[in-house]
Amino acid sequence: MVGGVALSLPRYEVLPHTADTAIIAYGATLFELFENAAFGMFDTMFDLDEVSTTRSRPIVAAGDTVEELLVAWLSEVLAEAETHGLAFSYFTVDRLEEGGVQGSAQGDPAAGLELRGPPVKAVTYHDLAVVEIPDGWWARLVFDV
């Protein structure tokens, strides 16, 4: 295990999609799945090796099902980034329970960073899946870009 993630699982992988950006995110726990999904979303936009953690924003989101909760978490991370002009590179989920998730996103001002992929406009429900597997969890996500 490295950073809580089984070595056999990457944090995320990019899936083929003609017009939008799709990823599959992994996590040894549901907490990590949420963190890695957020990491994957930003890693498609920025080279996160170049983004440190000088700024931090609290993230709070609500949803009825685990799928809705994941979309709400990622949507809230995205809105915080755009509102405050930030690129996030590090995510922590502190509480994850039925109906709500709480955590934080850390990063740097986005101004001056080069985009390596199109900015994500929104997190869609298309093809959304959150699945428990023997090693943990995976989630499939399609972002509107």
Add this chain to the structure above:
Amino acid sequence: MGFRRVADAEWELEPSGGMLVPGRVYASPALFERASADRAVDQVANVAHLPGIVGASIAMPDIHWGYGFPIGGVAATDVDEGGVVSPGGVGFDICCGVRLLRTGLSLPEVRSREDLLMGELDARIPRGLGTGSIASASLVGDVLERGAAAVLDAGFGVAADLDRCEERGTSPGAEPDRITRRALERGSGQLGSLGAGNHFLEVQVVDRVEGQAAAGLGLAVGEVCVMIHCGSRGLGHQTCTDQLQGMGGAMRAHGISVPDRQLACVPVRSAEGERYLGAMAAAANFAWANRHVLAHEARQAFAAAGLPTDGMGLVFDVAHNLAKVERHPVQGRDRTLCVHRKGATRAFGPGHPALPPDLRAIGQPVLVPGSMGTASWVLRGVEGNPAWGSAAHGAGRVMSRKKAKAQQHGAVVKRGLEDEGIAVRPGSVRLLSEEAPYAYKDVDEVARVCGVAGLAEPVARLRPVGVVKG
């Protein structure tokens, strides 16, 4: 999927399973083959499940794989028969659309000041991430209520522009109170900005006209135009996100189930449906105003480059991501329909009362932008349109961004465009390759098929001479 060709440019899928109506794609064999390569045509079948859908689940010649609806999808539901509205049939970029200005200038006139002009546009048009806006956030409250009219009153553009906007640049029924604080925080600082992705401002020249309609629109071969493609920015994206969030529960309450959660929908005549349409119209008003402000700034750029602007006027402004309540005949009866156009353009024919008087003889201009470096088209609406008065909205992607990026570096794409005489001012050179010409369908074929299928008739072809991108 079991689509069969029923006419030169028409493919039909018989209803099966939970499909309430057939699926119908307007495409040539080449375009249909490309659409069948991914899941776009499956999405046509999924949309046919929407409660209250009438006629068919339709796709335009530029159909490609979207989320929920295919891009290029058109669906109408009967409002008085439990018909639904689906935010997925509008998309996150509410009222994304295209605006075309003619300049009254010839290409040599513009070429003589091209560097100055491109420099002015580069400096003046905010684009990409967090690069500011042209108009003040203090206008947004009024903009949500009144759309382009609000920014006109604040000193942007000219009054005649409104006559040439779909809906006169103001969506009716806007409920600004439905726009959340989150959406305002995210988007208020973006009024008058392009964004990124496939959005652009292009300086173009008319290189071909077909028939007499071009003259009626003030377009002649050799004339320079400006095309602007963008939408409602973060405010619209967040508004769709906010509205979708509550829709899972609302759908369960209304006993609706759909094959893809992104097709979430509620009856138009329900509290949730009215709430969505009120919020959507307010976000649409942001988009109309956004394009209006950008067009104003383009005029300023021409003036600052020493080019006369007295001949600049709007040809038209059309939305291609919107749901609208319209009257259409269904099996001989006039019905009130909620027409979703997701990556499709309204294309009303001659005589339609929604058109400004000076366009009633011609039909509504339909703007079909191509990919960067290739042509764009102006079409016109025709009588007897079989798709609820709709036509194509663009070239349509055929290659994923990842593949496009792997094919050529952005700098190579830029050099290639420059070799063809197209000046490029990108927000990000790296991202240019994702929008390279080879990543899109042939826009000439899309325009031709619109004509063959009776959706809209080609009027003028424009090729780019300068591109400003996010």
